Amino acid sequence: MLGVIGAATVDDLFVDVPATARLPGPVPGLPLHASEMAVERHFASLARKNKAASDHPFFLGAGAYKHHVPASVDHLIQRGEFLTAYTPYQPEIAQGTLQVLFEFQTQVARLFGCDVANASMYDGSTACWEAIGMAGRITRRKKAVLSSGLHPHYVSVAKTMARFTGDQLDTATPSLGGTDMDRLIGAIDAETSCVVVQYPDVLGRIEDLSALSAACQAAGALLIAVVTEPVALGAIKAPGEMGADIVVGEGQSLGVGLQFGGPYIGLFATRDKYVRQMPGRLCGETVDANGKRGYVLTLSTREQHIRREKATSNICTNSGLCALAFSIHMTLLGERGLRDLAALNHAKAVLAAQRLAKLPGVCLANESFFNEFTLVLPKPARAVVHELAAKGVLGGVSLGRLYPRVTELEHGLVIAVTEVVSEGDIDALEAALKEVLA
């Protein structure tokens, strides 16, 4: 090969690299290559240092949920034709990925009660910020009002971005006493681009969005709903049904798994009339030269590789394989399976809440919830979570972790109960909590 190239050594091919910057050997301070067995052993030893959700009574939620993922999902996404394909820019040899995206977009749009969805985004938090940006482009206004029930990480992401884009954010800390629907409606004015509300909210509460939607509409602002637990929509009304203009969400619950926070999948849906302001990739139907139905990426002139500095967003990659996993899981469930799954989650959560709220000094903060609720404990919840972990129970997310230094919230413990939680798991949590609080 060097003969064809006309070079004496491979190093001659790096002639453009200044001699002073060229390393004479392997980068110093790093180990050399290792065998497959050695690498596996290393990872196995690290993996053992983690407490896996499936090995313990497990009740964490707050934006990431443990659900049972059917075995066929992981089998199918590991097919090399999906796993090792690129973004489908050559549609004639990417119809598999493209048809999946078209099906995925339709599933997401229907689940959210919207007309149209994109082919996915990085995660729920970035989708949420992108929705705020899109509302700004549509309304040409710069003020977003964020519900106090919006996940604090999502709020943080929006604050980071807004600092650089000059958007103004109206935010508030949640209260265990009730939601801030009145504050939101009162805050809408002629400068408001959008109101962002999480449904169910970070404490698990569910609230009708219709009045808020009407208030937004009257002021020319958009209503953005954020769904971090899509399974809930098998049991409760879709935000789109209640007038939300943009619905975004975290799709991790279906097909993707916990994975210590990523990769996850941002869901993004809206009304037909806003589609050209929507960020992210889109797959559309068309025909080929023989008139056969087929799919292509379309409306790409909104995107960064064409619009450059005028793009709707700088996002390039989506979350393709996670979209595939989400879509397969949703196809396996179907309408009936999703509704049954949601009913199972809700029933288990209600029974768990009833039992736990009877513990001495413990009360339930929610008037309504789906599969996640907030308990108010007789002492700060943060330490309780660590003590529960020491007893082998992964017992929820403390509001102290999510809202450090907010003393009014420090007794709050957010508990998620999904279909994977057994009666025995609830016994274990009840017993451990009783001991820790005694």
Place this chain on the structure above:
Amino acid sequence: MNAPNAAGWRPELGETHLAGDETFTGNRALMLEERLIFEIGDATTTGVDLDVAPAAPSMLGSLARTAPIGLPGLSEPETVRHYTRLSRQNYAIDLGLFPLGSCTMKHNPRLNEAVARMKGFKDVHPLQPRETVQGALAVIDELAHWLVTLTGMDSVAMSPKAGAHGELCGILAIKAALEARGEDRKVILVPESAHGTNPATAAFAGFTVENIPANDAGRVDLAALQARLGPDVAGVMITNPNTCGLFEPDLKAISDAVHAAGGYVYCDGANFNAIVGKVRPGDLGVDAMHINLHKTFSTPHGGGGPGSGPVVLSAALSPFAPLPYVKREADGSLRLVEEETAGEDQPDSFGRMVAFHGQMGMFTRALAYILSHGADGLKQVAEDAVLNANYVLRSLEGVLDAPFGHSGPCMHEALFTDDGFAEGFSTLDVAKGLIDEGFHPMTVYFPLVVHGAMLVEPTETESKAALDQFIGALRSVALRAKQGDPALKSTPHFAPRRRLDETLAARKPVLAWKGDKAEG
């Protein structure tokens, strides 16, 4: 439309009459047509087997769902067939050479998949107490150590979700650093060969983008850049190796000039795979660089993500790095620095970019690749990638115009143009012709600095035998384009679909299936 009916038949052909190469089902042996889930599933079928819900009162208030959603279900065997059939309509690295320039389609080792699926990694919640996730934090910490050492930089921000997100991280760090200095510099200089994401990112962060031209050798025009530097310039965004597949020999001089003028150097690290283990960007004066784990470190592209884009930072920019990050305590334990302690640990941080901590599933895969290769193997990765690209360049420069072939070796990708093609023939025709030969096409129409670009990136994955077959195929297709073979214009002939009507798709967008609504 030329498609099977609801039963999957094409009765218009007649039961016994099969015209020409048509079949009754529309299938062709192993090439199977597959309808949409909305056409084959229904609302009552499900492929999951759930426990029966116990009796319990409702806590849903007035919001219980009453309207149908419109989601079809399939049984498990139907589901497995549906997606298996669809998968077979995709090209993939697992099927063959995938020379997509600037995208780095290298083999994805399955060891990476295996370790990512260990339950101690895949089944861990991001908000678990830290004493229950020390192994996960150790993976992040260990990968961070490798990335910082390989690049010769000061620190790394691990949370960005992909390359463009990493770019944003780097640009926001620059913006925060300028704010801390009390300076309001507005201009980011971007060479015209930049990735399209670069100007999009800079504009998003509120900067004005100005282009810097390339010289005849396909590199940044150093004199033009120096002439533009001044107190209004926040920095430059430069890609090295650049999008023509060439190393920027003046990068150190560029960095020195930018630093002297008070600006910062952002390096797009999308092409780091060409120099990993050979050159440390920190030695060239780079202040921030994102690393696409899905390119250089072999995490799978997955048909368009998920990616991961950690950003290495110089000492000047490290104080502004985003939250969260992993910190090692005096007792050796690991913890996440989040909003709670940012005031003490990282007071100048520009904040959080994502919920939770980044793409853990990509970190495990990338670290498995890195540990398998080691410092010596990674160096060879770069060398083999560059060797393969130069072999392609020199094997084809007699047939295809190689605009920078005269200026010396290329790095990991070889750039050709459509110069010399017959009237009416374009790089698109060559791309589609290659599909029929069993290859994924190279990147076309990028970079923009040359007309009719074709960018070939073979990666280190390919053997000489695989390269020779590809070179032969590309030579043949290129000759057809030069001779004006009309059959090339209608390629591909043998793919699951012929050329698709992208104009129709954009003029009359159909972005969701509405068949049931139209019929209802």
Place this chain on the structure above:
Amino acid sequence: MTRYFTQDHEWIDVSGTSGVVGITEYAQSQLGDITYVDLPSAGATVKKGDAPCVVDSVKAASDVYSPVSGTITAANDALGDAPELVNTDAEEGGWLFRIDLSDPAELDGLMDKAAYDAYVAGL
């Protein structure tokens, strides 16, 4: 009515202080199939050189620069359903927007048809 041309391949028909703007036959031939036109709203004020309108083809989005300063009075709504009019009838039925000129002296810097044809021939 007089027609003027710009170096960015827009045309403008002017009668008094009212003008009609579109892109030239040459421009549409270079852009290929037009898929969408992002039209300005009536009432918007623009300066000469602003880009109140964007023409999309499959692979590119091209700004249309206003040849003059003034107030937009109307947009060609027919392009909403039929953007292909810009391809088939660029210099008549495919017009983009009407504008009330605030400074007719700006027309002095534009080309007439002969000058524009010579300009295109030299590209």
